[in-house]
Amino acid sequence: MFRKNEPAVQIKTPAEISRMREAGKVVARTLDALRAAVEPGMSTLDLDAIAEARIRDAGAVPSFKGYYGFTGSICASVNDEVVHGIPRADKVLAEGDIISIDCGAVLDGWHGDSAVTMPVGTPRAQDLRLMEVCEESMWRGIAELRPGNHLGDIGAAIDGSMRSAGRFGNVQEYGGHGIGTEMHMDPHVLNYGKRGKGQELVEGMCLAIEPMANAGTRHVVQLEDGWTVVTRDAERSAHFEHSVAITAEGPLVLTAREENRERIARLGFPDPGFQ
Template sequence: MGNKKHKWSILPGQELTEMDKQILYWQNRSKSVPSRDLVKTPEQIEGIRRAGVVNTGVLDAVAAVIRPGMSTQEIDDICMAYCKEHDAVPACLGYEGFPKSVCVSVNECVCHGIPKPNQILHEGDIVNVDFTTILDGYYADASRMFIVGGKTSLECEQLVRVAKECLEIGMEAAKPYCFVGDIGNAIQKHAHKYHYGVVRDLCGHGVGLKFHEEPDIAHFGKKGSGMLLVPGMVFTIEPMINMGTYKVFIDADDPFGWEVISEDELPSAQWEHTLLMTESGVEVLSY
């Protein structure tokens, strides 16, 4: 994780807006601020919003059919079919060698799980389905947790619930002219109440014109740290919450080098939304 040092540009003779004044205030105090290209135009926001509708539809399609006995490859097939029906493209497919259209991460797999014909879902499994849509060149990204068969252990049920609460608490902390660290600090505090680990090696990110943009959105940290978030920025919050340690490793049996596993191989849960920062808080563009 890490962001470049940016400078907020002002043209000679340009009348300063309230947003300019806020950004310049923090820039002059050596805080990390966005560059203008990280603030989306109204046209770009509408494009991302349309991609978000399709992306949400993909996850709705999975939610309607996920069940014990189905393979994770079947989930990939559903996502591919939905994309084709809506003239969209799955961003994951072929991205840095990723072989499938969606990440399906089961139990101790934290993220980037690769769908497989022989990986069968069982009642009580907890599953993260993470999909990113490209529509007309715009990106939207979201993931959901599913409890296969509707029942699991009390421990896993709590983990899934708390992971969702971490996302919601992070969204509440995401106010205009807050800092990325404010989000991470709020998430970390809530997860630690349950003695859960907050994964540090992966993070949320800017999104919209590319799959991954600045800023990095860490899910731990100190208030007032990280980049200033201003209206017009689009990013994900996607805390990965482990039942045990926050540490992770790459599965040595994965020939593609993608699947991330909790170090102690205890279950993990994650929820993700694509969010637009507005003058009053965040608006959900995909969930």
């Protein structure tokens, strides 16, 4: 099925994809709860406690907690923090901040993984634009998840979308990934690339698509805590992610939230079910 230099990728049956959607629903509902809870004065550790409770109440387990020693159930990245922010009691949200929350859950052995960026209090116009650009690039990438396309098509769509929106930095050091019985699996999914290049996409692949857009340059640096990634120029960053299954009918968004219903219908993607 694949050329010798391509990694073996876990292919899911329709029944297994349905089980992944159930894990995705846990993540989706947790992110909805966090969006409703975010307000000035909360710490990122407060949000982490809400997330862990929601995940465990659903009969699932947080994917992130204990992952290579990570202490949180979510990644909570504020303002110039791009990804992998560690929830902390002393990281208190203020009016005008933005926060990216990455959430993962494993249910009956199957993983869901999704991220959103949201304002704290009244948003600034430039932050809304940054989030819009990042989320749109994610959807453009997801639209390429069809049998016969290639990994390079995903990256080209994401990068092209971001470039067409203006002077935003497309982070290249981090990207998406395969997902299934593990949170991070082959293949790695770059957020840039060339059309027609890279591994061919086939029905049954499940990929997490997650662009990161910076208000300034694309360059980032990891802090001494070994996790938190920040923009090198201290400009703000946004991060969006969905886990998606490749089906004959098109991209099935496994972590779809109710607020995604209209967009998924407009794009002509299969209905993931919102019950």
